[in-house]
Amino acid sequence: METNKYAERIEALRALMRGRGWDAVIVGGSDPHQSEYPAERWKQVRWLTGFTGEAGDVVVTLDHAGLWTDSRYFIQAVEQLEGTGVVLHKTRVPEQVLIPEWLRSRLDEGAVVAFDSLCTSAQDGRELGGTFALAGVPDLLSVLWEDRPGVPQTSIFRIKAGESREEKMEWLRGELSERGCDAILLSALDEIAWLLNVRASDIEYNPMVISYLLVGQDFAKWFVLKEEVEDPVTEETFDALSGDGIELLPYAEVGLELSAFEGRLWLDSTTANCELRGVCSCEVVEAPSPVARRKEQKSPQEIEWIREAHLRDGAAVEKFLYWLEKSVQAGKRVSEWDAALKLGQYRAEIEDYQGDSFETISAYGPSGALPHYITPRTDAPLIEPRGLYLCDSGGQYLSGTTDITRTVPMGECTAEEIRDYTLVLKAHIGLATAVFPAGTPGGRIDAAARLPLWRSLMDYGHGTGHGVGFFLGVHEGPHQIRQNLDPTPMVEGMVTSDEPGLYREGKHGIRHENLLLTVDAGTTEFGHFLRFEPLTMCHFDTSALDLNLLDKWEIDWLNEYNSSVFEHLGTLLDEDVLEWLRVKTAPVGLES
Numbered sequence: 001m002e003t004n005k006y007a008e009r010i011e012a013l014r015a016l017m018r019g020r021g022w023d024a025v026i027v028g029g030s031d032p033h034q035s036e037y038p039a040e041r042w043k044q045v046r047w048l049t050g051f052t053g054e055a056g057d058v059v060v061t062l063d064h065a066g067l068w069t070d071s072r073y074f075i076q077a078v079e080q081l082e083g084t085g086v087v088l089h090k091t092r093v094p095e096q097v098l099i100p101e102w103l104r105s106r107l108d109e110g111a112v113v114a115f116d117s118l119c120t121s122a123q124d125g126r127e128l129g130g131t132f133a134l135a136g137v138p139d140l141l142s143v144l145w146e147d148r149p150g151v152p153q154t155s156i157f158r159i160k161a162g163e164s165r166e167e168k169m170e171w172l173r174g175e176l177s178e179r180g181c182d183a184i185l186l187s188a189l190d191e192i193a194w195l196l197n198v199r200a201s202d203i204e205y206n207p208m209v210i211s212y213l214l215v216g217q218d219f220a221k222w223f224v225l226k227e228e229v230e231d232p233v234t235e236e237t238f239d240a241l242s243g244d245g246i247e248l249l250p251y252a253e254v255g256l257e258l259s260a261f262e263g264r265l266w267l268d269s270t271t272a273n274c275e276l277r278g279v280c281s282c283e284v285v286e287a288p289s290p291v292a293r294r295k296e297q298k299s300p301q302e303i304e305w306i307r308e309a310h311l312r313d314g315a316a317v318e319k320f321l322y323w324l325e326k327s328v329q330a331g332k333r334v335s336e337w338d339a340a341l342k343l344g345q346y347r348a349e350i351e352d353y354q355g356d357s358f359e360t361i362s363a364y365g366p367s368g369a370l371p372h373y374i375t376p377r378t379d380a381p382l383i384e385p386r387g388l389y390l391c392d393s394g395g396q397y398l399s400g401t402t403d404i405t406r407t408v409p410m411g412e413c414t415a416e417e418i419r420d421y422t423l424v425l426k427a428h429i430g431l432a433t434a435v436f437p438a439g440t441p442g443g444r445i446d447a448a449a450r451l452p453l454w455r456s457l458m459d460y461g462h463g464t465g466h467g468v469g470f471f472l473g474v475h476e477g478p479h480q481i482r483q484n485l486d487p488t489p490m491v492e493g494m495v496t497s498d499e500p501g502l503y504r505e506g507k508h509g510i511r512h513e514n515l516l517l518t519v520d521a522g523t524t525e526f527g528h529f530l531r532f533e534p535l536t537m538c539h540f541d542t543s544a545l546d547l548n549l550l551d552k553w554e555i556d557w558l559n560e561y562n563s564s565v566f567e568h569l570g571t572l573l574d575e576d577v578l579e580w581l582r583v584k585t586a587p588v589g590l591e592s
Contacts, residue, residue, distance in 0.1 A: 406513075
């Protein structure tokens with residue numbers, strides 16, 4: 001029997017452990033900036049185990065190897081870990097045992113636990129301390145990973161944004177003064193891109209530059225240089241930033257700079273890694289970066305651009321859904337991968353399209369039961385003229401970032417599919433119509449989406465809503481709408497998703513997702529209230545609905561939304577697609 005290559009890699013790691021005297025090794029799923037989506041160089045969990053999900057950490061001891069991940073990836077993990085010897089440890093479930101607790105149950109006090117100090121946040125590194133002897137090793141797997149990719153360097157360009165770089169720098173320096181700090185280190189890539197108004201393609205689907213930024217009252221040092229720059233766009237960008245007094249330095253020299261820094265340094269321990277925190281000999285103030293909260297509240301100009309991006313993106317999705325329905329009904333062979341490619345072609349026709357915002361999830365029938373399904377490029381399942389097809393996708397545009405999921409009936413549906421489809425749409429409407437006091441954390445309004453499912457003793461294991469950047473990450477914090485008790489308040493100008501779902505293994509998956517803008521709902525003697533407005537413009541298919549499960553006000557909302565989609569997209573669609581959309585958005589549930 002052929003040995004699994006991932007099992008061989010784990011055994012090679014164990015041989016290294018024996019030679020170094022390590023009792024356990026933790027391999028995290030992030031990079032030196034704690035990015036959700038790392039570049040190829042830092043996809044260490046994938047290299048070691050074959051698991052390709054975006055969220056997962058691995059622990060290897062001399063007699064056990066485990067992957068810790070959440071319910072979005074349970075089915076996927078079981079399939080991908082087969083033959084590797086790696087055991088799935090489930091997180092975000094009532095009986096979860098997280099890595100620190102598990103290690104304490106398996107290892108003696110004083111055991112040596114090794115981890116990649118570059119890819120572990122200062123906060124997470126501290127949580128491991130106390131019980132064990134820690135061995136922080138930068139680039140721990142490099143000795144085994146012989147063909148490991150280097151640090152990427154792609155073309156860096158400037159963008160138009162709602163505020164100038166100078167205005168943002170002035171604001172940040174004001175924050176430094178209020179905190180009584182001499183400088184702040186920004187490690188999070190989206191924060192750096194936002195502050196400098198620059199974008200690149202160092203990470204697939206994420207228009208960011210792998211770098212660090214050190215900002216003081218009278219200086220700014222950008223640790224961005226990796227190789228010799230020969231790209232004229234990057235050279236023009238560097239010239240502009242240098243002209244503004246921003247010093248450009250090698251990426252690898254950030255540690256040297258911090259070790260020599262004297263003064264009071266502001267550092268976010270959730271994004272700064274252990275290696276950098278360890279070289280600081282100055283006074284360090286550990287506190288959340290103010291940039292994260294500032295950038296999640298979009299400016300009026302950015303909101304205007306974002307609305308325009310969603311109109312063009314919605315038209316592309318409508319063209320795709322028209323093509324898909326007509327092709328399948330005509331008996332053409334359309335696979336999940338064919339559909340994903342076609343949608344990408346429609347988006348590529350948009351003038352300021354810069355690529356997808358994540359890998360398209362194109363899932364028919366049972367494939368939809370995996371929330372983060374990876375569509376195979378070869379031998380992909382065919383989409384049949386029955387049941388449900390789920391497509392979760394998004395685009396990156398100079399004018400904004402989009403993220404939309406539509407589940408559509410491809411023909412006759414079962415009673416179970418119709419009921420599930422309707423209840424998930426009911427859940428979506430529940431959050432879309434929520435009104436709440438300003439400052440309410442997202443966790444307190446999560447139930448607005450879940451209640452229609454809870455009443456039928458159903459639920460889903462992922463969050464209901466995440467923030468979205470302005471031509472930045474499709475997932476943006478710190479605000480979130482999920483069951484976690486996160487205190488981050490909802491404020492005007494936030495863009496967030498509304499994406500409840502329902503998944504039946506081996507049968508189907510359903511998710512209905514729009515992006516919403518948080519807006520003012522009015523002020524009364526009881527306080528200031530907020531509500532949501534939909535940004536996404538693409539119809540919800542009504543042919544698979546059981547209207548008996550919807551209240552009149554929910555049907556009214558659905559009719560109003562679909563009517564708005566038809567009105568807004570009318571000038572962007574060809575006559576045949578527009579006539580098709582007219583039928584799709586016709587009001588339902590009206591008494592004759």
